[in-house]
Amino acid sequence: xxxxxxxxxxxxxxxxxxxxxxxxxxxxxxxxxxxxxxxxxxxxxxxxxxxxxxxxxxxxxxxxxxxxxxxxxxxxxxxxxxxxxxxxxxxxxxxxxxxxxxxxxxxxxxxxxxxxxxxxxxxxxxxxxxxxxxxxxxxxxxxxxxxxxxxxxxxxxxxxxxxxxxxxxxxxxxxxxxxxxxxxxxxxxxxxxxxxxxxxxxxxxxxxxxxxxxxxxxxxxxxxxxxxxxxxxxxxxxxxxxxxxxxxxxxxxxxxxxxxxxxxxxxxxxxxxxxxxxxxxxxxxxxxxxxxxxxxxxxxxxxxxxxxxxxxxxxxxxxxxxxxxxxxxxxxxxxxxxxxxxxxxxxxxxxxx
Ligand code: UD1
Numbered sequence: 569x570x571x572x573x574x575x576x577x578x579x580x581x582x583x584x585x586x587x588x589x590x591x592x593x594x595x596x597x598x599x600x601x602x603x604x605x606x607x608x609x610x611x612x613x614x615x616x617x618x619x620x621x622x623x624x625x626x627x628x629x630x631x632x633x634x635x636x637x638x639x640x641x642x643x644x645x646x647x648x649x650x651x652x653x654x655x656x657x658x659x660x661x662x663x664x665x666x667x668x669x670x671x672x673x674x675x676x677x678x679x680x681x682x683x684x685x686x687x688x689x690x691x692x693x694x695x696x697x698x699x700x701x702x703x704x705x706x707x708x709x710x711x712x713x714x715x716x717x718x719x720x721x722x723x724x725x726x727x728x729x730x731x732x733x734x735x736x737x738x739x740x741x742x743x744x745x746x747x748x749x750x751x752x753x754x755x756x757x758x759x760x761x762x763x764x765x766x767x768x769x770x771x772x773x774x775x776x777x778x779x780x781x782x783x784x785x786x787x788x789x790x791x792x793x794x795x796x797x798x799x800x801x802x803x804x805x806x807x808x809x810x811x812x813x814x815x816x817x818x819x820x821x822x823x824x825x826x827x828x829x830x831x832x833x834x835x836x837x838x839x840x841x842x843x844x845x846x847x848x849x850x851x852x853x854x855x856x857x858x859x860x861x862x863x864x865x866x867x868x869x870x871x872x873x874x875x876x877x878x879x880x881x882x883x884x885x886x887x888x889x890x891x892x893x894x895x896x897x898x899x900x901x902x903x904x905x906x907x908x909x910x911x912x913x914x915x916x917x918x919x920x921x
Pocket of ligand 1: 578579580606607608609610612613633634664665666667697698769801802803806844
């Protein structure tokens with residue numbers, strides 16, 4: 569019997585791994601789940617495991633936070649003995665976080681086959697730490713599961729042999745489709761009728777005091793016309809406090825659980841974000857998305873979906889918001905294979921090989 573070991577560490581990993589774990593379980597393969605502990609707060613980790621019905625991890629490496637090199641190295645040191653003990657036939661890594669690249673490096677050194685779920689995405693922006701993680705993980709992977717055509721094209725242009733690339737669709741959308749009915753059932757909980765949903769956590773937006781102040785100032789201007797609902801990532805909360813920024817008018821919330829956040833997305837008039845996954849979720853839901861980044865590794869959300877890159881341009885943000893409020897938001901379509909069965913395709917391919 570094949571033995572598959574999954575590595576997850578940060579919030580978006582949990583959403584991506586859940587449908588793959590389920591599909592592999594249904595095929596009866598042996599599985600081990602390793603949580604690196606990159607995210608550890610209850611509402612960044614445990615709540616997601618419960619809601620997404622992910623089994624308790626077999627190992628929690630409890631790595632915690634640190635610089636990128638420290639965190640990556642620490643995960644490698646703690647993960648190596650687990651792989652040596654469990655001897656899996658294949659290790660699955662997800663997305664582009666530090667846990668992803670750390671686990672891939674360990675497996676590459678031990679000659680254990682690696683599958684990368686959400687392979688091939690490129691922002692072509694090396695200032696973004698995730699871009700390095702994507703490039704290195706893809707280079708080391710034996711099987712590359714891509715969500716969209718652009719992923720295949722990027723990998724082929726980097727010389728990855730065609731037979732290693734499998735376009736399976738978007739595993740994050742599998743979770744969305746599964747939990748959408750539950751999200752729609754959540755009561756409104758006193759949220760305003762019409763609101764903009766905001767998330768912000770990219771180092772390029774929140775680690776520099778002037779950038780963060782500029783973005784929060786723009787949001788405060790927006791809040792004059794439209795209520796803002798803003799669940800704040802711990803990293804962003806720390807920076808707001810450290811820089812002494814007065815963001816009281818924005819009614820900052822704690823990070824919200826997965827299904828509640830999905831419910832907020834379905835009800836939002838517009839989503840303003842710098843997240844990767846949220847660009848995809850809004851495209852699926854047909855909700856306008858204004859992305860506070862100059863580029864995206866998910867271009868299909870712009871070409872087919874509802875996403876607009878507004879970068880750091882305050883005027884552009886204001887203009888696009890006025891469009892949305894005037895009922896002239898960009899319309900989109902759901903990209904091919906974002907159909908709720910990406911995890912099944914991954915499991916089928918792993919079983920066949
Ligand atoms: C990480 C990923 C990013 C992903 C994001 C989703 C990398 C390089 N970045 O960014 O790609 O979009 O997760 O959320 O892997 N912290 C807590 N509690 C936690 C986790 C973090 O307070 O449970 C604080 C710590 O002070 C930490 C900071 O948040 O230093 C940043 O956490 P980290 O995991 O380094 O990066 P994220 O910004 O979460």
